[in-house]
Amino acid sequence: MDDERHRAPEGQRAGGGRALALLVALLLAVAAFIGFRGELPDWSSSGADSSAPALLEPLPALDPVAVAHAVEPALVNINASSRPFGVAAAGTGIVLTADGQVLTSHHVVKGAEIVTVTDVGNGTVYDAKVLGYDAGADIALLELTGATDLTIARIGSSAELRVREKVLAIGNAGGAGGIPTSIQGSITDLNSTIVALNSSDLTRKPLTGMVEIAAPVTAGQSGGALADPGGTVVGVITAASGGNAREVGHSPNGYAVPIDTAMRVVGQIRSGTPTESVHIGPTATLGVLISDAKPSGARIDVALYGLPAYAAGLIEGDVITSIDGRDITSAKALRAAINVHTPDDTVALGILDADGAQRTVTVVLALGTPN
Numbered sequence: 001m002d003d004e005r006h007r008a009p010e011g012q013r014a015g016g017g018r019a020l021a022l023l024v025a026l027l028l029a030v031a032a033f034i035g036f037r038g039e040l041p042d043w044s045s046s047g048a049d050s051s052a053p054a055l056l057e058p059l060p061a062l063d064p065v066a067v068a069h070a071v072e073p074a075l076v077n078i079n080a081s082s083r084p085f086g087v088a089a090a091g092t093g094i095v096l097t098a099d100g101q102v103l104t105s106h107h108v109v110k111g112a113e114i115v116t117v118t119d120v121g122n123g124t125v126y127d128a129k130v131l132g133y134d135a136g137a138d139i140a141l142l143e144l145t146g147a148t149d150l151t152i153a154r155i156g157s158s159a160e161l162r163v164r165e166k167v168l169a170i171g172n173a174g175g176a177g178g179i180p181t182s183i184q185g186s187i188t189d190l191n192s193t194i195v196a197l198n199s200s201d202l203t204r205k206p207l208t209g210m211v212e213i214a215a216p217v218t219a220g221q222s223g224g225a226l227a228d229p230g231g232t233v234v235g236v237i238t239a240a241s242g243g244n245a246r247e248v249g250h251s252p253n254g255y256a257v258p259i260d261t262a263m264r265v266v267g268q269i270r271s272g273t274p275t276e277s278v279h280i281g282p283t284a285t286l287g288v289l290i291s292d293a294k295p296s297g298a299r300i301d302v303a304l305y306g307l308p309a310y311a312a313g314l315i316e317g318d319v320i321t322s323i324d325g326r327d328i329t330s331a332k333a334l335r336a337a338i339n340v341h342t343p344d345d346t347v348a349l350g351i352l353d354a355d356g357a358q359r360t361v362t363v364v365l366a367l368g369t370p371n
Contacts, residue, residue, distance in 0.1 A: 059162065059164060059165050059166065060165075060166075060228075060229040060230070061166070061229060062166035062167070062168065062184065062228075062229040063229070064168055064182055064184045066231070067168045067182075067227050067228075067229065067231050068168060068170060068180075068182040070154075070227075070231035071153065071168070071170050071225050071227045071231055071233065072120055072121075072170065072179065072180055072182075073120065073121040073151040074094065074095045074121070074150075074151045074152055074153035074154075074225075075092055075093065075094060075095070075120045075153075075170065075171070075172075075180055075224065075225060076092070076093040076094075076095060076102055076117045076118060076119050076120060076144075077090070077091075077092060077093075077117070077118045077120060077172045077177045077178075077180075078090065078091045078092060078093050078102075078104060078108055078109070078115065078116075078117050078118075078128075078142075078172070078223060079115070079116050079117075079118075079175075080108060080109045080110075080111075080112035080114070080115045081112060081113065081114045081115075082111055082112055082113045082114070082369065089107070089108050089109070089110070089112065089175075090108075090172060090175025090177075090219075090220050091104060091105060091108030091171070091172060091175070091220060091221075091222040091223040091224075092104065092108075092170075092171035092172040092180065092220065092221055092222065092223040092224035092225075092237070093108075093117060093142060093223050093224075094153045094223070094224070094225050094233055094236065095119075095150045095151060095152055095153055096141075096152065096153065096155070096266070097150070097152065098147075098148065098149055098150050098152055099147055099148060099150070100126065100128075100142075100143055100144030100145070100146075100147030100148075100150060101131070101141060101142070101143055101144075102117065102128070102141070102142040102143075102144060103139070103140075103141060103142075103223075103236060103262060103266060104139075104140050104141075104142060104222075104223030104236070105138050105139065105140065105222040105223040105236060105237070105238050105257075106133045106134065106135050106137075106138045106139055106140040106370070107138055107222065107238075108140070108222050108223045109130055109133070109140050109142070109370050110135070110369075110370050110371070111369045111370065111371075112130075112369060112370060113369055114127075115127070115128040115129070115130065115142065116128065117142065117144055118177060119147075119150065120179065120180060121150070121151050126144035126145055126146060126147055127144070127145045128142045128143065128144050128145065129142065129143055129145070130142055130282075130283075130370050131143050131269055131280070131281070132268075132269035132274075132278060132279055132280040132281065133265075133269075133278070133279055133370055134265045134268075134277050134278045134279075135205075135277075135279075135371065136205070136277050137207075137257060137261060137262070137265055137277070138196075138205075138207060138238050138257060139236065139257060139261075139262045139265040139266070140370065141265075141266050141269045141270075153225065153233050154231060154232045154233065155232065155233050155259060155263065156228060156230070156232030156233060156234045156259060157234070157259065157260055158211065158234045158235060158258035158259045158260045158261070159260055161187060161190060161211065161228075161234060161258075162187065162190075163187050163188065163189065163190060164186050164187060164188075165186065165187045165228070165229075166184065166185075166186055166229060167184075167185060167186070167187060167213055167226055167227060167228055167229075167234065167235075168182050168183070168184050168185075168226070168227045169182070169183045169184075169185065169213060169215050169217050169221060169224065169225075169226055169227075169237050169254050169256070170182045170183075170221075170224050170225045170226075170227060171217075171220060171221030171222070171223065171224020171225070171237055172220040172221060172224065173218045173219070173220050173221050174218060174219060174220050175219060175220035176220070180221075180224065181218075181221070183215045183216060183217060183221075183254070184215065185213040185214045185215025185254065186213065186214050187211060187212070187213055188212045188213065188214050188253065189210075189211070189212035190211055190212075190258075191208075191209055191210075192209075192210040192211070192212040192255060193206065193207070193208045193209075193210070194206070194207050194210060194239060194255060195207075196238075196239050207238065207239065207255070207257075209257075209258060209261060210238070210239070210255040210256065210257065210258075211226065211234075211235045211255065211256045211257075211258055212253055212254070212255055213226070213253065213254045213255075213256065214251060214253060215252070215253070215254045216240070216252040216254070217237055217239075217240040217252070217253075217254030217255075218240060219240075221237050221240075221254075222237055222238055222239075223236060223237065223238075224236070224237040225237070226256040226259075233259055234256075234258070234259050235256030235257060235258055235259050235262075236256055236257045236259065236262045237254060237255075237256050238255055238256060238257050239254070239255040240252065240253065240254050240255065241253045241254075265278060268280075274339070274340040275340070276336040276337075276339055276340065277336075277339075279339045279340070279370075279371075281342050282342055282343050282367055282368075283342075283343075283367070283368040283369060283370050283371055284338055284341045284342050284343045284345060284365035284366070284367070284368060285307065285308070285338070285343075285365060285366050285367070285368030285369075285371075286307070286308055286309050286334075286338060286363065286365060286366075287303065287304040287306075287307020287308050287309050287310060287366060287368075288300050288301075288302065288303050288304065288307075288309045288314070289301040289302040289304070290320075290331040290334060290335075291331055292330045292331050293319040293330075296321070296327075296329045296330070297319040297320055297321045297328055297329065297330075297352065298319065298320045298328050298330060298331045298333070298334040299317070299318075299319050299320075299331075300314055300315065300316060300317065300318045300319070300320065301316060302316060303315060303316070307366055308363045308364060308365055308366050309363065311363075312349075312361050312362070312363045313361070314349075314351065314361065317353070317354040318351050318352070318353050318354070319351070319352040319353075320334055320349050320350065320351060321350040321351070321352050321358075322348075322349070322350030323337045323338075323347050323348070323349055323350070324337075324347055324348050325348070325350075328350075335371070338365070339371075341365055342365075343365055343366055343367040343368070344364060344365065345364070345365050346362060346363070346364050346365075347362070347363055347365060348360055348361070348362050348363075349361045349362075349363055
């Protein structure tokens with residue numbers, strides 16, 4: 001998803017400087033019938049009188065103070081850092097289990113070597129490790145070391161959300177820590193598509209199926225809770241419309257991953273079975289900067305010193321054409337293939353060099369950072 005001007009090592013990205021990890025929505029694609037999605041009466045036949053439509057129940061009122069009071073104790077503040085630059089990102093997490101499983105946005109921990117988490121409820125600071133993530137869905141699952149008796153969030157369902165329903169976005173606004181900031185808004189779309197910019201490493205990615213809310217979500221609230229009037233979590237805050245939207249006169253919007261989508265990723269991670277989209281456990285890296293080769297394959301632009309590809313003698317211009325006998329047609333395909341591996345796995349790479357000679361190289365993957 002990275003353009004060639006911003007390539008980074010497969011499996012490895014480190015954020016530079018103290019930059020809050022906010023995905024800024026650049027392009028907004030709004031669905032048809034906006035304002036009416038989920039609001040149309042049911043014209044199907046039911047009961048004795050089939051001539052009258054069945055009307056939906058009125059939208060519930062939201063008490064922002066009561067909802068915030070219910071949700072805040074189950075949130076944590078997250079700081080992620082990478083050497084040698086220090087803090088790379090700040091965000092929010094949602095506590096899923098009393099012993100420290102925490103749901104957050106993938107981009108909050110992307111490229112992080114060190115993740116620390118502060119419990120909003122009791123102020124305790126924990127070290128955290130990334131259990132797994134789905135970069136495409138922007139969801140990650142953390143585990144806090146030594147955590148016990150944490151307050152657990154009440155997880156709802158996003159299936160019954162309706163346009164115009166009031167919700168509350170709660171998170172670590174500005175990355176300053178302390179008590180989370182709550183922002184009330186109305187749902188304006190249930191299936192938004194955006195192209196998002198990660199402000200810490202300037203990479204872009206498309207996000208689909210987003211819940212859009214009319215609320216000025218800000219940096220640091222990523223990974224926080226989108227809560228319904230009953231105080232249950234119905235989404236994971238992931239993005240906000242940025243300066244471009246304001247410049248053209250649009251009101252600021254926030255975007256959240258529906259909780260049903262997020263919990264499907266969590267279930268996949270807990271199952272221990274990786275896929276090409278869901279990575280489980282420590283991240284493996286080959287240690288290369290890559291681009292698409294022509295007509296096919298992943299071209300090595302740089303083999304980073306001290307990492308597996310360099311140690312195996314791979315150089316600029318070599319093209320990776322297969323991994324463990326499976327064809328590699330692009331840089332994206334190589335990243336997906338590495339995604340199902342863990343550090344210390346041994347892989348066989350098919351290599352085509354600049355002179356057209358083919359060979360097979362055996363490489364032991366190293367420990368990387370969440371890509």
